[in-house]
Amino acid sequence: MKTEPIFSQLYLQVNKMLPLNQKEWDAFTGIFIFRSVPKKFNLVRVGDVSREAYFINKGTARLYFEKEGEEISANFMFENNFIASLESFLLQIPSRQAIDTLEECELLVMSKQRLDELTLDYPKFHIFSKAIAEMAFIMLQRRASSFILDSPEERYMNMLQQRPEILARVPQHMIASYLGVTPVSLSRIRKRIA
Amino acid sequence: MKTEPIFSQLYLQVNKMLPLNQKEWDAFTGIFIFRSVPKKFNLVRVGDVSREAYFINKGTARLYFEKEGEEISANFMFENNFIASLESFLLQIPSRQAIDTLEECELLVMSKQRLDELTLDYPKFHIFSKAIAEMAFIMLQRRASSFILDSPEERYMNMLQQRPEILARVPQHMIASYLGVTPVSLSRIRKRIA
DNA sequence: CTGATTTATTATCTTTTGATAATGAATAGC
């Protein structure tokens, strides 16, 4: 496939779920804009309607809730993944989650409006959206089930096993809220394990 | 739309997300089989690959995990909703969840294989699957976020507000595990509130 | 490099939840 270098990582990921010909691929890449943003850059605010989703070429981003002034992390995403406030993006309603970068990021910004237009022209992109939603559901379910099945300590161990990148690239107090505990409690859990 | 009476409830739900002509509707209903099952009937077992999803015409069903002999409820579904072990159904891998009926149920059983065949013939049913996955994601996210944002007491209050049917139709010890607490603890929460 | 800020750990105390057991209420099956 002929494509600009900035789209090569996206190509590898999308091609897995939906093989495209040159014309479809060009139409698809046309809905993205490249954007380079610094560390701690705010991409989505709570209350805004999120009209964009982000494919991460490089860097780390965080999805989080705000509750009584506190930031409570919902997820962390790294290279070669999409990140979005999916509920807001899909339904075009005010977002209950915010997105920030944790490191300097190189992003491909996908426009919701242009995705919808693209899908009108090429209905096969319903398959792309379906794959994204199914994947998001399955990832979330694995994570959510750990909240009813496991103790905070078990959740921490699972995270180490399944997503060791998080420990390496995310500050500990953000991991704490991701696991549903306070930073103090996570520190105690780490001490118990070691 | 001309259709058998057993499909009238399904029609109302599906028509909202995906309008179909007569031919498409007939092809769609062709992938379902009507099945009447008693109370406490097991529909999906942990470890089995779930090749079916269920639309509930009447009754209540429960999705649950098994952990160390305990049953931990993941969700409850009533009339006019689908229930499935979605991860197993979508990926055709062994299910980590089981499904039982809580009341006598009248079900429309959808075959995964026939859904796939239908979608080959009529690609627009990708839109149906997309809508199901997106809805499942959004419902699950609202529920999952309550595990990191709210206390068990707040979760119970939210459930009363948002899904009062559960309190009316589901035994309390099953609600307890759904909220992530023991039956004893739920009893204490109820006492505090009253 | 250095002072200021943020982050992680530790200690203390309180609150909440879990584990277990006992009792009473409700339900199911014969």
Next chain:
DNA sequence: GCTATTCATTATCAAAAGATAATAAATCAG
């Protein structure tokens, strides 16, 4: 209708987590 079983509440005790504060370690900005 009666007995057995399941289910919900209450009590007691133990374990875990939250709140707060103090300190140490790491990071950041100028």
